[in-house]
Amino acid sequence: MNDNPTTPAPPEPKGKPFYLKPRFIMGAVAAIIFLILIIQNSQSTVIDVFFWEANAPAAMLYLIFSLLGFTVGWLVCRSQNARAKRAKK
Numbered sequence: 001m002n003d004n005p006t007t008p009a010p011p012e013p014k015g016k017p018f019y020l021k022p023r024f025i026m027g028a029v030a031a032i033i034f035l036i037l038i039i040q041n042s043q044s045t046v047i048d049v050f051f052w053e054a055n056a057p058a059a060m061l062y063l064i065f066s067l068l069g070f071t072v073g074w075l076v077c078r079s080q081n082a083r084a085k086r087a088k089k
Contacts (some may be wrong), residue, residue: 038062 017026042059 034062034066 038059
């Protein structure tokens, strides 16, 4: 034990831990509901896109469309943030 007065004290934590923040909690709840939805829909479905027909598990379709929706939402939010930064300048 070194009681040297020149040793700095560790910094105090700032704010709540990430797992207690509402955004994380809502994301976790949405992820759990999404996983339940995927597990329950394991049957195969037919998807027709123009002249192309494919058989795929419903879970795969949910995963593809949710990733597509997440990506589009992220890109839109990112472009709006960039537009807001340009407007401030």
